[in-house]
Amino acid sequence: MVKAFAPGKCILFGEHAVVYGHPAVAVAIDSGVEVELTESDSWTIEGMPFHSEKHPHISHILNDVFEYGGRPLKIAIESGLFSAAGLGSSAALSNAMGAAVLRMMDANAELDSIKLARIGHAAEAKAQFGRASPTDTATSALGGCVVVSGEQVEGTEHIFDATLHTPEGERKWSVCQVDLPSDLDAWLVLGFTGIGSPTGEMVAGVAKLLEEDPSKHQEMDSIAMITQAGLTALGAGNLEGVGMAMDACHEKLQNIGVSSPELDALVEAVRPHSIGAKLTGAGGGGCMVALTKFPQRVAEAIEVAGGTPLISRLGADGVRILS
């Protein structure tokens, strides 16, 4: 039996703009997806017969990537993430599955988190109609704080490059990491609206908006500037600066039409107890995130406003084999 875990992610700044080569900053969160594989007499997933066409993500990793030819597997998946909610649950599943299959095939295999991030990115791109940045998969694979951008951002450590052929042409991203100050005295509280939102559709909606109204590219440029300011503040442990950048980022995301009344309501509800708050991920539904020194108070405010809270530290470890 092997067990692997990969964390979810929270984008602090730069979602959507990163698809166009602007920078994004994301952190791995404490919750994630655990995959357990046990050799068995028949293929099952969650106690049901496994049909590869119903689980294209998983069968792609098993068959196309690792060319698994061993005994049938009993696949058990446990997720601590809301799905289709902007927390990178499919990236975490892909990374945890990849790590578990790798270990199943070779007990001495070294975990190659860059390879897993690349595999996950290709799968995400398929699911998002060819438009996906490597942010989710890289953050879940590498852990900590990840900066993804068309060009390497100063002060970050380069980890790998990713490329993708998108409907708008060839895109290239530099995937980097930054060390977070060890004494960051703040928590993230995620608030799920209860409304699932497919990332592919949100990304396609933004592409259509930019095509119909090219002036909206200015909003993307503004998000890029805010992201840069937010990253500088984060690196310096300047929480007020991080919070201001999060608030500003939310406004810009509203301007490109990816917020929703439910997300805005949760963001407003947490403001009195937060340093900053914004939607996180693709938007439309899904989650918002607050940076705060009072996680319980923020979690209560989210519940009172009709959302479901999830508290996390900033920058958990990346994908890992548990047993």
Ligand code: MEV
């Ligand atoms: C989704 O978590 C983040 C987006 O920027 C899409 C992507 O980066 O592929 C909306």
